[in-house]
Amino acid sequence: MAEAHQAVAFQFTITPEGIDLQLSYQALNQIYLSGVRSWKKRFSRLRNSVIKGVYPASPSSWLFVVIAILATMYMRSDPSMGLIKMIQQHLPLSLHVSLSTQGQTMLSALVFSTLLWLSLILALRFCLKLLLSYHQWMFEQHGRVSNTTKVWVTLLRLLSSRKPLLYSYQTSLPHLPVPPIKDTVSRYLKSARPLLTDPEFKRMTELADRFESNLGNRLQRYLKLKALWATNYVSDWWEEYIYLRGRGPIMVNSNYYGMDFLYVTPTPIQAARAGNTITALLLYRRKVNREELKPSRVPGTVIPLCAAQCERMFNTTRTPGVETDVLQHWQDSEFVAVYHKGRFFRLWVYTAGRLLSPREIEHQIQRILDDLSPPQPGEEKLGALTAGERVPWFHTREQHFSSGINKRSLDSIERAAFFVTLDDEEQGMSGEDPAGNLDRYAKSLLHGKCYDRWFDKSFSIVIYKNGKSGLNAEHSWADAPTVAHLWEYTLATDAFQLGYTEDGHCKGDVDRSLPSPQRLAWDIPSEVQAQACSSLAVAQALADDVDCHVFPFREFGKGRIKKLRVSPDAFIQIGLQLAYFRDRGGFCLTYEASMTRLFREGRTETVRSCSNESCAFVRALESGEAEDQCRRLFKLASERHQNLYRLAMTGDGIDRHLFCLYVVSKYLGVESPFLKEVLSEPWRLSTSQTPVQQMELFDLKNHPDFISLGGGFGPVADDGYGVSYIIVGEDMINFHVSSKHSCGETDSHRFGAQISKALQDILTLLAADAKTSSSSSKGSTQPQSKKLL
Structure with a gap:
């Protein structure tokens, strides 16, 4: 295979005349350019770490503080009130010997200026955190803004005047507070009242009162201790116990889907739509990596929202376990995994350190579509393992995918930036039955054939035969608004920025010397094929039971x-x-x-x-x-x-607080009839x-x-x-x-x-x-x- 030869940087053979060394300069150049790209990314991450580390100040503000301090000293005034002299006295003895008195003073002034600058940054960040902890603005009536809120908005705008990076606000966001247990119980009883008869409500009130006066306070103390120690007292437990510990199929039960445009399809050419969609997703990843995305905000305000969920958007997969699954995330990936008619491919999307053009990715996708080779034994329905029960998938993965050729191929899927399915069906609203077509379109994105998606990936893109697209997202790493933001950008970039030629193809030039996408090789024994069929049966029964209806109102x-x-x-x-x-x-x-x-x-x-x-x-x-x-x-x-x-x-909701109290009770080994009943509703x-x-x-x-x-x-x-x-x-x-x-x-x-x-x-x-x-x-x-x- 061409790609296999290009992957070898040098070859040598032993001849009677000696060793014949053959260098592949093209391969060495690829290695060099890949290394340059890697170092550029490291430098970019380091630079961004400094910029967001000093936010809401700027790195250049350090120079301003230094100049101000030195200028004040030049005017024979001590702005440090004796601290500079104290720092000078405590300089190492070697500096006292090697530096003049003036040099020691300058160095001490620099140290003081840096410490002052860091103190100012901490003070600004503390003020920003206090401002972001104010939520009374949300409860004010429209058009009736209090003076307190007006002052708050002004101060927040002043501290947020600098253009922030994606993660600039992270350290300034407040921690989620633990509500008083009395308030939570009271709000719960009020929410349960319309659903219970008078005797049922009386019994639940008694359970709640006993819980609040006895066990509840004990659990609350542990929860407050966690809130002091952890960044968020809910999120890690929510991710683990609600998502990762689920042993049933994640298909349908957990994963969700996103649809294409309703009325239009930018191009009817499957490979072209895939080319632009993949390019748009990778451009979004580049923005995330460089932190060039604007932080999400509450609509119509300057109030930032947490961006932590963006960190695991790409190069992430959910791997099965016996008791709990694990989310694995890799820093980077230069390829995507592609599925078409029962075959898996690895498609490299970078060459010579640059991202392939949309037209080049279309060319590579067309090569996959034109490949008529049949699936290897057991390959076609291998994805069903991710659609069925989690424990059988774990055992199968441990026994048959932990080494050798199967591990390498599985790594190519799990380490990919994301997963792409080139579906051989046509979907969308167009046709003789628009309403029924939308329903079938939704079911296809939700579960497909139960084996032609890789449900463990953070998200899978589906490109249909007629150019329609969609995605299926795994839920544990992030919630729908994060994926919706990604999908909005993808659809808009595909249709309005990248665009298509008049004949429906992607724009750009093609390097015809690009190596073909690599077929992933498998050695799938009969036991794995049997388990895949068993998982497929479970998934198919679940999929057949789902009744989907999509309608525009x-x-x-x-x-x-x-x-x-x-x-x-x-x-x-x-x-x-x-x-x-x-x-x-x-x-x-x-x-x-x-x-x-x-x-x-x-x-x-x-x-x-x-x-x-x-x-x-x-x-x-x-x-x-x-x-x-x-x-x-x-x-x-x-x-x-x-x-x-x-x-x-x-932060004054009911259910996350009660959920965490329940988790604490399980760790302590105590039973609460009230919590057990609430969480079983x-x-x-x-x-x-x-x-x-x-x-x-x-x-x-x-x-x-x-x-x-x-x-x-x-x-x-x-x-x-x-x-x-x-x-x-x-x-x-x-x-x-x-x-x-x-x-x-x-x-x-x-x-x-x-x-x-x-x-x-x-x-x-x-x-x-x-x-x-x-x-x-x-x-x-x-x-x-x-x-x-």
Whole structure:
């Protein structure tokens, strides 16, 4: 193979005349350029470490402090109040001998200036941390900003005036606080009240009171001790016990998906779409590595969010274990792993220290598509091992992939920047059955054929035969907003920056001498093939049971909702409560994901959207009460939901605190009936909003068809629904609904119809009041205008 020869820098043979040494200058040049690229990255990381280490100051500010101190000393004044002389007295004896008195003074002044500079940096960072710990701004009414918040915003802008790197704010972000146990228990009982009968609520109240007065305080002390020691008292346990310790399949149960543009496909050529998509992802990785990405912020504010989840975005895989899986991350990777028609390839994306052009990557992908070689025995369905139970995958990996050719090939997949599937199917909305096609598209991204994705990778990109794309993401390393940010950048860069030629190919030149992508070689024994088939059977049963329904809601969007002075998220969440009540005849424990990235290493918190107020509104509307009463109850429900969301974002949520208390109880070997019952309650309605974070990348005014469908996930409970939604522009909301066919009480299409009707019914109710108010205001102003005339 050509690539094998180029990999050898030199060869030698022993002849009667001696040793014949043959050097491959091309290979040596490749080694040299690769080394240069590696050292450039090291220097860049070192430089960035210095820049973000002194933030919110700058490295050049050191020189300013030194000059200021020396200038003051030149004016025969001692700004150090004797400290410079003290430093001079304590200089090593060798410096006293080798330096003059003036030189010793200058050196002492430099030492003092550096110490003063470092002290100022610590003071600025402490002030920034105090400012970022202020969250009262979130609870203030729109348009009624207190003077305290105005001063706070001004100071925060001053300290954040310098252009920050991606991780500049990390050390200044506050730690997640541990809420008082009394507040958490009280909020829990309030959230549980609409779901329990009077006797059940009385029993739960008694359990909660006993827990709070006895065991709870003991567990709380341990948790506070951890909060003092750890960066975040929740995240490490959440990652381990919620994700990595799960022994069931991560496909469907944990992994989630993201979709392509809804109405357009930038090119119908599969290899070209892969070329631009891979290039865009690698450009994003370069920005992450160089920390050139702007830190994410709370929309419409200067308040930064934690960027820690970006660190393991690329070159990361989840490896199986007996009791717990492990996330493995490598600093760099110059290749991606590609799957096509049962074969695995390693595709190098760098040559001579440079990133391949999109056209070159398209050329390499086309080589894979044109390769007609059959899969090796057992190779085609090898990916099913990542889709099934985790323990069998661990044992198989240990026994058959820990050495030799199998280990080298597995390393090529696990160490790859990411995984790419060149799917031989066509997906998307176009066709005779647009609604059904969207559902099939979602299922394909969620699980595919159960063996043509590598579910352990941090994320896998899927490029379909007709040029449609999507991704499947592993959940343990990060949450959906982080992946959504990556995917937004990828779609926008692909369509608007890289672009395509008139005939649909990638732009750029091609170096035809590039070595072909490498086929990965395997030696898969019958035991591994049998286990792959067994894992595939488990995964296939899980995949067949998933009922996905994706639908764009086009009747109205956040534009109409905001005109009614209602939070769009609260509007949708109350609509989901109404839809569920109509679908199932009651209420259920509802999960809405909220972020806690205002804090360092923050991940998510739960907003319990089913509240006393939302239930009161739904009951009033369904029982036919007066419209004014229904509108009043809706307003209360909306305000309650917004307050719950704010509490969750600012560290005063319920579920992460109770979860950590439960973990501490397990470590101590004590049982808590209260915690056990709380954590065993099923989330029959699990919801999440996919935020649009980079609207500046999409010109929806000139390109209204380039809107994303968002993404979705599988149902959390066997008898429940999973609902994901994305608010796109001003006039559309896209929904992803999932459930299980095996449950006779759920139906994703039926629930989707209930969601549409519920949203329209609520808008009709609120709009009627808006029209009445508008007409009455016109009536009241008209007589005044006559008087003025």
